[in-house]
Amino acid sequence: MDSILVRLRFFTHQNVPGIVLPLGLCQKLQLEPRQQITISLGKRAVSAIVFQDRKNPEGNVVRITSTLRRELSIPHPGLIQLKQEGDVLRIGPAIGILTTGLRPDSRRPIGGRTSFFRDLLDAQKGRGVYYYIFSPDDIDWTRNLVNAWFLRPTKEGEYVWRNITAPLPDVVYDRVPSRTAEKQVKVRLVKERMENEVNLPIFNSGFFNKWGVHKLLYPLDEVNEFIPETHNYASLENLRRMLRKYRMVYLKPKNGSLGFGILKVSRNDHSYEVSYHTSSGNIKRSYSNVQTLYQRIFRSRKPSAYLVQQGINLHTYNGRPFDFRVHLHKNQENNWVVSCMAAKVAGSGSVTTHVRTGGTVIPGSDLLQSIFGNRRYLIEERISNAAVRIAAAIEEAMDIPLGELGLDMGIDKHGHVWMFEANSKPGRSIFKHSRLKKADEFSRNLLVDYSCYLANF
Numbered sequence: 382m383d384s385i386l387v388r389l390r391f392f393t394h395q396n397v398p399g400i401v402l403p404l405g406l407c408q409k410l411q412l413e414p415r416q417q418i419t420i421s422l423g424k425r426a427v428s429a430i431v432f433q434d435r436k437n438p439e440g441n442v443v444r445i446t447s448t449l450r451r452e453l454s455i456p457h458p459g460l461i462q463l464k465q466e467g468d469v470l471r472i473g474p475a476i477g478i479l480t481t482g483l484r485p486d487s488r489r490p491i492g493g494r495t496s497f498f499r500d501l502l503d504a505q506k507g508r509g510v511y512y513y514i515f516s517p518d519d520i521d522w523t524r525n526l527v528n529a530w531f532l533r534p535t536k537e538g539e540y541v542w543r544n545i546t547a548p549l550p551d552v553v554y555d556r557v558p559s560r561t562a563e564k565q566v567k568v569r570l571v572k573e574r575m576e577n578e579v580n581l582p583i584f585n586s587g588f589f590n591k592w593g594v595h596k597l598l599y600p601l602d603e604v605n606e607f608i609p610e611t612h613n614y615a616s617l618e619n620l621r622r623m624l625r626k627y628r629m630v631y632l633k634p635k636n637g638s639l640g641f642g643i644l645k646v647s648r649n650d651h652s653y654e655v656s657y658h659t660s661s662g663n664i665k666r667s668y669s670n671v672q673t674l675y676q677r678i679f680r681s682r683k684p685s686a687y688l689v690q691q692g693i694n695l696h697t698y699n700g701r702p703f704d705f706r707v708h709l710h711k712n713q714e715n716n717w718v719v720s721c722m723a724a725k726v727a728g729s730g731s732v733t734t735h736v737r738t739g740g741t742v743i744p745g746s747d748l749l750q751s752i753f754g755n756r757r758y759l760i761e762e763r764i765s766n767a768a769v770r771i772a773a774a775i776e777e778a779m780d781i782p783l784g785e786l787g788l789d790m791g792i793d794k795h796g797h798v799w800m801f802e803a804n805s806k807p808g809r810s811i812f813k814h815s816r817l818k819k820a821d822e823f824s825r826n827l828l829v830d831y832s833c834y835l836a837n838f
Contacts, residue, residue: 384462384572384838385409386509387443389472391458394446398429398669400470401445404438407431409554412650419468420453423475423548424525424579427452454526456547457533462838474836475511477550479571479583481562483516483530487542490514490530496557497809500538502532513547517571525579527551537621551836553583554784554828556806560588560636582835584782589805591635591688597778598800604774607767607790607800614803615687617675624648624671629692632678636686644678645692646718663728693799695791698748701727704791704801705745706811707768708820710827711784713834717772719765720827721820723811724748744816764790767798777804818824 384405392401400420402412402801412418416431429449432442443463445455455472464471477499482492489495491514498514505512513529520527526546533543553575557563575581595611598604612619623630624646634642644657653674656665668674695702708721722745745764749757768788776783787807790800812821 382465384464385441387441387461387463389455389458389461390442390444391447391450391455392444395406395448397446398427398449398452399432399446400429400443400449401432401434402443403434403440406441406463407433407442408467409465410470411412412470417468418474420449420470422453423550424581425453425548426469432653451559452481454546454548456511456513456529456531456545460507461511462509464838466837471838473511473551474833474838475550475834476513476552476554476832477527477529478512478514478515478556479638480514480556480558481516481568482558483514483519485544487544490542490544495542498556499532500809500821501825501828503540504822505532505676507794508826508829510829511547511550513545513550517565517567519551520571522574543641549579549581551581551838552832553581554832555583558806564590568816582782584784584831584835585805586781588636589803591633591802595688596805598771598774601774601778604692604767604771604800607771607798609691609693609799609801611688611690612706613688615679615684615689617672619689620646620675623689624653624689628817629694631690631692633688633690634686635688646674646678647692654811690801690806693791693793693801696725696794696796698726698743698752702791703727703743703748704789705764705791706807707764707788708807708811708824709768709772709786709788710824711831712827713830715831715834717769718827719768720824721811721817722746722764723814723817723820725811742811742814742817744814748815760792760796763796764792764798767800771800771803784828784835 390394412431414433417428418431419426420429456707461472462742483490490798491498502512513531515529525548527549529545529547531543531545532540534540557568557705559609562568572583573585575583592613599608629647632644647654651669652669653671654667655674695704703726706723706725707719709717710720712718724743724745726741726743728740746761749760753760769792771788772786787804788800788804792798811817
C-alpha cells in the first residue's frame, strides 16, 4: 500500500495510547473502532487503540493522544506519512543523519558545519518526514531512542535548532566527516550494530579508497573505457614506464581529498618536470632525469601511499584545463540521476582544478555552450550517461546502498570522457554558485527521496 500524507496533531489524554483517524481513512485502512493495532515510528513500536473521527470523515488530520506520543517518542506534530504494513501502522519515515562533533549549543550544534547540515534539513519542508541529526553518543540502545537535533519553525516563521528525543530512525545517511572520525571505535561499533542487530539501512557508509575504486571498475567492460590506467605503487619503475607511455602522469595520495598532495609529472624532450601546490602557491621544478626527480619527490613521502595515474590532456577553456564535478543521486524509484554538472576551470599554473588552488566553478552547461555551441547537448549527454553507468557499476560491485556520489570527470581534446575520482561523501561547495541554486535544491530533495525508498515509504 502507498503511503498517505496526513497532518498529525496531539491532544491531551493521559491514560489511553490512542490514534484518532478520519472515517474515510479508517475505511481505506480497513480499521474498526476500538481496534487494537501496533503503531511504529522508526525502530519503536507500541500497541494503540483506533478511534474514528466522524465529524471530519474525509479530512487528513490524524490526532494522537499524549500517552501514545510519549510512548512512541513522536518528536513533533505536522505533516507526516502513514503506511500500513501487515498488522502495523507506520508513522514516518524517520530519517537520521549520522555524524560526529555534535555539542549542546542551540545556535551551532555542529560547530562550523552547522550551515551545511541546516541546508540538508531544509529539504524536509512539505515532505512529511522526520529529519534529524545525531551522533554515536546520542543513542539509547535499550529503548531504541536518540537524542537528536531538529530544525524547527518558530511562530514567527524562522527556523531554529531544537534538541528532541526521537526514535532510532528507519534509515541513516552517513555523514561522518573524516577518515579519522570514521576510525573511531564508537563510530565503527554503532554502524556494525545498526547493520547487524537492528536491521537499520545505512547509505553511503564509509569513505572510498582511490585504488579500491579503480580495482573494482577497471576490469568491467561496461565502464573501463572511462577509467585512466592506474598503478597502486609509485615505484620508480612504474613512474618511468608510465612516462614512456603517456608523457604526463599524476601522482595521487591514495586517501587524499580536495586535491591535497597531487603532483603532475611531465616528460619533455630533454627534461622531466614536476608541478604541485603548497601553502606558498604553485611550484614547478625541472630535472635532467627521472631518477633524480623521483628521489626529490619521495624524499619526504612514502611511495606506497601514492598511485601513479595516466595523465589526460583535458579540453581547455580560455587556455586553462577544466573538468567536471558530476553530482549523482538515487531517486525514489532507486534509479541514478544527475543532479548537477559543474565545470571546474584550473587556476593559473595549478595542477588541479580545485577552487582552493585557484580554480573557478562554472555551470557545466554554460561552459559547454561557450565551447561547443549546440553540440553541448551531445557532450552533456555523453558525460551524464557515463556518470550513471559508473555510479551503477560502483554500487553493484561494492554491494552496499549508495544514494549519492560525486564523480570528478573530464573530456580530453578528442572528446573522450574520463572519470578520475569517485567520492562517497561529496562536498557541496559547487552549489554555492548563484546559478546552481536549483541544482542544490534538487540534490537535497533527492536525498530525502532515496531515504524514503530505503525506508519503504
